[in-house]
Amino acid sequence: MPERTVKDRLIEAAFTLFEERGYERTTVDDITERAGVSRATFFRTFRSKEDVIFPDHDAVLTAIRSRLAGSTQQTALVAVCEAARLVLLHYIGEGELALSRYRLTRTFPALRDREIASTLQYQRVFREFIHDWMGGEEDTALRAELMAAAVVTAHNYVLRRWLRGQTDAPEAEFDAAMASTVDLFAEPGSTTGPGSIVVFRTSQDLDAVLPALRGILGDPA
Amino acid sequence: MPERTVKDRLIEAAFTLFEERGYERTTVDDITERAGVSRATFFRTFRSKEDVIFPDHDAVLTAIRSRLAGSTQQTALVAVCEAARLVLLHYIGEGELALSRYRLTRTFPALRDREIASTLQYQRVFREFIHDWMGGEEDTALRAELMAAAVVTAHNYVLRRWLRGQTDAPEAEFDAAMASTVDLFAEPGSTTGPGSIVVFRTSQDLDAVLPALRGILGDPA
DNA sequence: CGGTTGTCTGATACTCAGTATCGTATAGGT
DNA sequence: ACCTATACGATACTGAGTATCAGACAACCG
Numbered sequence: 001m002p003e004r005t006v007k008d009r010l011i012e013a014a015f016t017l018f019e020e021r022g023y024e025r026t027t028v029d030d031i032t033e034r035a036g037v038s039r040a041t042f043f044r045t046f047r048s049k050e051d052v053i054f055p056d057h058d059a060v061l062t063a064i065r066s067r068l069a070g071s072t073q074q075t076a077l078v079a080v081c082e083a084a085r086l087v088l089l090h091y092i093g094e095g096e097l098a099l100s101r102y103r104l105t106r107t108f109p110a111l112r113d114r115e116i117a118s119t120l121q122y123q124r125v126f127r128e129f130i131h132d133w134m135g136g137e138e139d140t141a142l143r144a145e146l147m148a149a150a151v152v153t154a155h156n157y158v159l160r161r162w163l164r165g166q167t168d169a170p171e172a173e174f175d176a177a178m179a180s181t182v183d184l185f186a187e188p189g190s191t192t193g194p195g196s197i198v199v200f201r202t203s204q205d206l207d208a209v210l211p212a213l214r215g216i217l218g219d220p221a
Numbered sequence: 222m223p224e225r226t227v228k229d230r231l232i233e234a235a236f237t238l239f240e241e242r243g244y245e246r247t248t249v250d251d252i253t254e255r256a257g258v259s260r261a262t263f264f265r266t267f268r269s270k271e272d273v274i275f276p277d278h279d280a281v282l283t284a285i286r287s288r289l290a291g292s293t294q295q296t297a298l299v300a301v302c303e304a305a306r307l308v309l310l311h312y313i314g315e316g317e318l319a320l321s322r323y324r325l326t327r328t329f330p331a332l333r334d335r336e337i338a339s340t341l342q343y344q345r346v347f348r349e350f351i352h353d354w355m356g357g358e359e360d361t362a363l364r365a366e367l368m369a370a371a372v373v374t375a376h377n378y379v380l381r382r383w384l385r386g387q388t389d390a391p392e393a394e395f396d397a398a399m400a401s402t403v404d405l406f407a408e409p410g411s412t413t414g415p416g417s418i419v420v421f422r423t424s425q426d427l428d429a430v431l432p433a434l435r436g437i438l439g440d441p442a
Numbered sequence: 443c444g445g446t447t448g449t450c451t452g453a454t455a456c457t458c459a460g461t462a463t464c465g466t467a468t469a470g471g472t
Numbered sequence: 473a474c475c476t477a478t479a480c481g482a483t484a485c486t487g488a489g490t491a492t493c494a495g496a497c498a499a500c501c502g
Contacts, residue, residue, distance in 0.1 A: 006480090027458065038481045043460065116341050117334035142378050142398055146371055146405065153370040157363050177363055184367065184405045227451090248487060259452045264489065 009035040014052045076133040084155045102163040123152040154181040230256040235273045297354040305376045323384040344373040375402040
């Protein structure tokens with residue numbers, strides 16, 4: 001295990017100081033001093049003081065994009081849900097860092113705004129992907145936007161519950177939330193028109209769920 | 222005709238200069254000089270340089286709250302839609318100011334983030350109101366959040382179309398968008414238990430898609 | 443009318459985030 | 473051993489935002 005990178009040292013120093021003195025009362029000089037690097041290095045590593053709070057944002061955004069890119073027409077909705085799940089899992093993987101960030105964003109409105117804005121970057125990626133998936137026509141633009149907003153909202157809902165310590169099974173809750181969310185956009189009655197079937201993570205045997213499937217589809221012929 | 226207030230002069234000076242030189246290349250000193258007031262007065266009138274871009278935000282937020290407050294259990298959903306309409310009408314009433322703001326938010330990411338954050342303040346008010354309307358129980362929290370997100374998303378969709386000059390009848394489009402949005406929540410979503418299956422618009426015969434279905438599921442047994 | 447009080451304003455000095463640009467050390471390749 | 477990339481430190485600068493002082497001006501009150 002090589003020595004920790006400058007970036008990691010800065011992140012740890014920043015979060016430690018933010019917890020001790022609060023975000024506003026911690027200067028960049030304080031952070032760099034504790035991390036043992038120069039001030040210039042901080043701004044080479046992070047674009048701004050706020051950025052150190054969300055160090056992996058760009059990486060997560062890239063992960064989302066590549067997850068979506070590797071999907072077919074048939075698996076598009078699954079891809080969106082799993083991309084959202086990727087974000088959730090990243091936060092959970094951060095552990096204490098994510099919890100500390102949550103405390104900070106609750107305390108300083110500017111940071112909360114920043115987090116909201118980054119969340120909506122995910123939403124934008126989802127929206128564009130879903131819209132393309134729908135064919136990119138103008139008459140589906142609103143629907144695509146609503147779907148993207150719903151997916152992100154459901155994700156945020158579960159994430160917030162986990163951050164607050166209100167759940168020990170965030171993944172299961174995520175699946176449930178995502179299922180009921182995607183359900184909003186289902187059209188159970190119509191078996192006409194172009195469309196596709198999306199299967200959303202079942203552990204049950206296929207035959208066990210077929211009756212329900214036929215029921216929803218309208219049991220053709 | 223009374224003379225325009227300091228606040229109005231600052232707003233006009235700011236938008237004029239932002240259009241001329243761009244947001245970043247305009248300093249607060251430039252604005253105050255053009256408005257004929259001191260720098261201190263600017264920061265007494267607006268909390269920050271960004272705030273001058275959204276001068277009526279607090280007023281709109283207050284208007285939303287009072288519109289929601291004056292609603293009964295029966296008219297709750299109508300109240301939410303009309304509160305959202307209030308926001309739309311405010312933007313339209315601003316006219317050129319709203320268009321100028323849109324141009325600025327497109328060119329400067331920090332301003333766009335700021336606008337997004339303020340939009341989500343509306344969403345939060347809606348969410349809390351809807352959740353209370355639903356009874357405030359935990360099992361409706363996600364649904365309330367999804368509804369609030371959907372209403373705001375639909376509003377933003379129509380607003381953006383108007384800002385881009387893509388519609389001459391924003392109110393009619395708003396009504397249509399809001400109708401289809403509320404429609405999403407008309408029927409409670411039907412899931413088939415844990416690890417649920419979501420069916421999404423198919424025109425194909427069930428047997429035709431079964432191979433793909435089994436493939437996604439991992440073809441048990 | 444004179445005095446008081448509260449509010450609005452200008453002026454000044456300060457902190458700190460963020461940018462720009464310099465010089466330097468060091469790892470890696472030839 | 474020489475060259476070149478990149479990474480880092482140091483310094484100076486711009487500009488946002490804060491704090492504080494002092495003066496102008498109205499309203500109110502005795």
